Structure formats: structure tokens, C-alpha cells
């Protein structure tokens with residue numbers, strides 16, 4: 001409420017400027033730009049890196065492919081070429097295989113997009129060595145490299161790899177402030193000075209340029225100062241949930257696959273569909289775990305979920321599965 005504010009479009013909002021400087025430094029980039037959402041970070045980055053008819057190489061579980069309303073096609077005229085990764089992580093060999101040869105009949109490969117952590121893959125951390133190899137493969141073909149870092153700081157805390165080490169390997173990357181970091185709104189996209197100058201064009205064009213945005217950016221400054229290290233608690237809670245779920249009859253899960261704050265699990269052994277499981281957990285126990293697909297439930301831990309909440313959740317799921325098996 002007490003944030004210093006100004007016109008962010010004129011670079012006159014001191015709080016937005018501070019937040020951008022903090023993210024540029026954190027990610028080892030020259031500059032950064034505050035945006036309303038993570039989706040806008042991806043879509044603006046694609047718009048800068050790609051021309052119409054260009055192709056983006058990304059994992060088959062990636063966010064822009066499934067959850068951005070066709071943004072790459074609608075806003076950049078770009079095609080997406082999904083790669084069959086393992087839990088959202090692919091290889092340099094796959095990049096070499098998927099880059100198009102120079103052929104006027106084919107789309108032109110322009111960008112490799114890496115999602116770290118890979119959300120649809122279950123919160124998988126990209127090891128820095130793998131990013132080095134994949135970015136190297138992209139560069140060998142003159143492709144740009146983008147990192148969707150909605151949960152980059154989860155990867156940083158889980159792996160001990162600094163955000164700037166990832167930043168050094170890619171042309172553009174961003175962090176979401178409104179997920180594990182706990183802010184009400186916002187994300188920050190970072191890159192070279194030239195990249196960010198171009199990103200500003202599309203921030204205006206897409207309607208993401210604001211005025212006294214310091215009032216919301218202040219939460220981002222707070223989160224970067226206070227909420228990064230504590231992401232480890234979310235990871236511990238996710239592990240606790242996964243290990244507890246593995247003890248419950250009818251639940252399918254491999255707790256070793258849980259690296260950060262996302263827990264995917266199956267419920268087919270309970271006789272309930274994922275949508276029924278999700279609906280009953282909410283109506284009977286007040287617990288929200290989404291049905292990600294007919295096969296998988298998707299639970300997330302974050303700063304509003306305590307260790308005690310995890311224990312309550314496990315008891316609720318035990319009760320629900322026991323009731324379901326009695327009826328079956």
C-alpha cells in the first residue's frame with residue numbers, strides 16, 4: 001500500500017524499476033520487463049523470437065502448447081513442434097532431429113523453448129548440464145533459446161543451481177510471481193537490452209503496459225526478498241504427500257518422481273474417476289486437488305499449504321478411498 005509509484009510506461013515507477021532490476025540480476029540478464037502474467041511472458045518472447053511460419057520446438061507437455069489458448073499461432077503465427085520428452089525434459093539429440101533442414105517447403109525452426117520446472121511433466125527440474133546440451137544444439141542451428149520459468153525458482157531451490165546459471169544459457173527467461181512466490185499478480189521477463197526493448201513494443205501492442213503498477217510490483221519485491229528459500233518447505237510437503245499417498249490402497253504414485261511442488265497420482269484403483277475423486281475431496285473435505293486428466297490427479301503445494309494440511313489431506317484421502325472401496 002505504501003509503494004512508491006509512477007508511470008511504468010515511461011519507466012517512472014520506482015517500484016517496478018526495482019523489481020525489474022532485481023529479476024535481471026537474479027537471472028544474470030541485462031534487463032527485464034514486468035508483465036501482468038506468465039502467459040504474456042511466453043507470448044511476447046515468442047513474438048520477439050519468431051516470424052510467421054516459424055516453428056518452436058518444445059516438449060509435448062509444455063504450457064504454451066496446451067494452456068495458452070493457441071497463443072503462439074494466434075499472436076505470432078508460429079507453429080509448435082512437440083518433442084516426446086521424459087517428464088517434460090528432452091535431449092540435444094531430439095533437438096538435432098527436430099530442427100528442419102533449410103528447405104523452402106518447410107516451416108523454419110526458430111526457437112527451442114525449455115520449461116523449467118516442467119509443470120506438465122510433474123515439476124521436473126532441468127539439470128543445468130541438460131540445458132547446456134540442448135541450448136548448444138539449438139545454437140548449432142542458429143536457433144534462439146527461451147526458458148519458461150513459471151517455476152524456475154523451484155528448480156533453483158531444488159537443484160542448488162543459481163537462476164543466473166540457467167540465464168546464461170538462454171536468450172530469454174521469466175519467473176512467475178503469482179505461483180509459489182505468493183504474489184497476487186505478475187511475472188517478469190528477462191533478456192538482453194535489445195530483447196527487452198523489442199519485448200516492450202509487444203507489451204504495448206498486447207495491452208500489457210500499465211501505469212502505477214508499483215502498487216502490485218511491490219508484492220514481487222517482497223516475494224523475492226522473503227519467499228524464495230521457503231520454496232524448500234513446499235518441496236518437503238510435496239514429498240510428504242507423495243510418500244503418504246504411496247501407502248494408501250488404490251492410489252498409484254511413484255514418490256521418487258516428485259522433485260519439487262507438483263504431485264501427480266492415479267486413482268483408478270479406488271473405483272472413482274479423477275473428476276469424481278476431485279469433486280468429493282472438495283465437497284466432503286474442502287480440499288482442492290484437480291483432475292489433470294482421466295488418469296491423473298494433480299496436487300500442488302505452495303505457501304498457503306502447511307505440513308498439517310498435508311496430514312489432514314492424507315487422512316481425507318484414506319477415508320475417501322476406504323468409502324469408495326466399500327461401495328465397489
Ligand SMILES: *Cc1c(COP(=O)(O)O)cnc(C)c1O
Pocket residue numbers: 036037038039040042063064115119148150151176178187
Ligand atoms: C502458470 C504457467 C504459465 C502461465 O503463467 P500465468 O501467470 O498463469 O499466465 C506458463 N508456463 C508454465 C509452465 C506455467 O506453469
